[in-house]
Structure formats: C-alpha cells, structure tokens
Amino acid sequence: MRFIRLLFVVFLAIVLIAVALANRDIVTLSAFPANFGQYLGGQWSVDLPLFLIIFLAFACGMLAGLVWEFLREAHIRREARLRSAEVARLESEVGNLRSRHAAPRDEVLAILDRPKGAVPGATGPAASGSALPAPR
Template identity: 40%
Template sequence: MSVGRVLSLLIVVPLSILGVALAVANRKPVTVSLDPFTPATPAFSVTVPLFAVIFAALIAGVVLGGLVTWVSQGRFRREARLARREMRREDRRAEDRRAEERRDAGARSMSLPAPRG
C-alpha cells in the first residue's frame, strides 16, 4: 500500500466516523424556511434533519470555494495556455529550420566540387 493511500485512509476514516457521529447526534427535524418576510407562515419551507442542513451547508461551501478558486485562477490558466501555444509554435519553427538545413546539406553534397585552379 502506498504512502498516499495510507495518508488518505488516515484522513478519510476519522472524518467519516465524525460525520456519522454528527448525523446520529443531530437527527431531530428542523424547519428550513426561505421566506424572510412571513416567518410565522412561510411560503416555502421544508422540514429535514439537522445533520442534512449541516452537510448541505458544508457541501455548498466546498463547491462555492472551489468555484471562486477556479475563477480567480483563470488568468494563470490563460497564461499557461498561451505559453503552451507559443512553445508549440517555436517547436514547429525549429523543426522547419532543421528540415531546411538537412535539405541544404543534401543539396550541397550532390553538387560538383569547386574547380581547382
């Protein structure tokens, strides 16, 4: 078993146990209302266990954080894309120069030697 796999297990197993313990300890139903104007009789509300609200908030935070990170690193991805494009262009130019030099060398070897005087 690799070191990365062992480290992954050392992190995932305790977090999983913690998640199960959190779910068991917080299974009472709570009402989630998305109507801030009439709290007594909300237009849209749902009753779910508290752990579902907590897990949904954690997942939403991870997704939102990932999205913000992805957007903020866009300029670095663009710069890397441009650098790769330029590198491929330079590689093609170098290959074209090498091919031209091979053609020139072949043409020189096929020509007659210079006359001796």
Template identity: 40%
Template sequence: MIRKVLFWLILVPLAILILMFAVANRELVTVSFDPFNETVPAASVSVPLFVLIFLLVILGVVIGGSAAWLRQSGYRRAARQHDAEMAALRREIETLNRRLDDRLDLPAAGAASRLAYRPASNG
C-alpha cells in the same frame, strides 16, 4: 502504502466523527424561505439538522471551488498562450534544422542535435 496509512489514520476516524455527528443531530429543524412571515411561512422545509449542515457545507465547497476556478482563469489563459508559443517555436526549430540540412547536405540525424531546445541548467 502512504495512501493506506492516510486512509486508516485520517479518513476512517473522520468518517466515524461524521457519523457520530449525524446520529447526535437527528432532530428536525424548519428552514423558512419566507422572510416576511415567521409564524406561517409560504415556503418552508423540515429536515434533520445534520442534513441541513451537510448541504450547506457542500454548497460552500461548490461556491468556493467555482470562485477559485474563476479567479485562476488568467493563469490558465497564460498557460495556453505559452503552450501555443512553445509549439510554434518548436516548429520553427524543425524548419530551421531542415533548411540547415538542405544547405549543408548533412544527414538529418546529425543536424537535429545542433538546433534543439535545451532547458537552462539550475546550478
């Protein structure tokens, strides 16, 4: 339900504004890739202004997303290390439960509840 409301209240008016912007900025602009010759550039392209702006926005999003992804590599590495450590600790708990069952000759279901990871209570 919330998605439908957001769609109709935010995305539809935004799409209408983008279409109005594109229609208002249809004139051609020349983009030159030759910084040394302004009059007759070696490499240039003529595109509508709205296409140029949309391409630059998309390029900015890609560059910004890549920078954020690269900046967060340390956090992802730490998460992988913590996951591996948690898996190793769970295997160790299972091993200790099996050893305890063997020593006390208890059924496996009763002993499993003794050595189990219990998260700390927040309260």
C-alpha cells in the same frame, strides 16, 4: 500514501457519522425571515434533520468555493494555453531551422567538434558531416 488516504477517509466517515447521530432533531429551515414568505405565496420553509442542514450547508460552501476558484484562475488557464501554443510553434520553427541549416560542415569545424583527448588519426568515427576521410 494509499494507506494514509484510506485512514483519512475512515476518520472523516467516523466524524460525519458522529455529527449525524448527535444532531438528529428535526428543525424548520425557512428561506425568508418571520412570515415574509406569506407575501410571496407558497410555503418557504421545510422541516429537516439538523445534520442534513449542516451537511447541505457544507456542500454548498464547497461548491461556491470551487466555482469561485475556477473563475478566479480562468486567466491563468488562458495564459497557459496561449504559452503552450507559442512553445509548440517555436519548437516547430527550431526544427525547421535545424533541418534547413544542416549543411555539410567545414573541415575546421569538424576538428573543433572532436572530443577533447581524441588524437587525430586515432580509431574512431569522424565528425558527422565532415569532409575528412574516415580513419583506417
């Protein structure tokens, strides 16, 4: 898997370098259309190589997608956090109930809990919590 990841990164680097070398011309990037910036004052355009504009547009698109997904999945993360707190509370409650209700067992229950095929009086430990005597 590590080799495949390295191969992908190398391939991506080659593609990006090829795009950069093919698009080295300087272009003007304007923030507003056709001299609209003159009404706002200042210069609202910049001269950059075309590959840099392509890479910046790609990075801005990735960032916008990341923010969009983060906001879209916020309710899922909140629900998971609430469910995990509920699970922890229930596990604690089950643990408390087990310790509180771990009273000594009835002799009949000890016989019923014995594994199948076990012969009464054969060697082996008695069921835990039973009042039966241990085998000799």
